[in-house]
Amino acid sequence: MSQTTTLTTPQAAAQDRRWHTLDIKGQILGRVATRAAVLLRGKHKKTYTDYVDCGDFVVIANAKHLVLSGNKMNTKFYFSHSGYAGGAKTTPVRRLMEKDPTEVVYRAVKRMLPDNRLRGAQLRRLRIYAEEPPRTSAAKKEAAKS
16 A cells, blocks of 8 residues: 655645634643644644644733742743853743743743744744733634634
8 A cells, every 4th residue: 555645835834824822821831832832833733744834823811820830930040141251141930920921931932942944933923912812803713713
């Protein structure tokens, strides 16, 4: 019995995009970021091809109400370095959550995606809201389909 392999073209992948809304109120950050990364990459589709951007749009709502497991809210830090001597900066997650909770979710999802040329395009399809998102026309169409 012969097998055939069907590869997805970028044009066909762009035609097949859907909208997914994730309400993360009370959910753990890492599990939400993993789910969003899978949806952004398109690994949940049978037409997945690793070098084609075949993922969907993802809207994440209620980022302000996410939960970190264990004691990470007090012990986890984000590290960055300017490249100069003494240029190291550490930012506690608690302070970043108070300032901008969407940034915490964005960094988690970004670090779940592979660091390649497709990551920028995949992250452009990610929308994160601290509270409930506004109802867009595309989201209304998708809700009407379901």
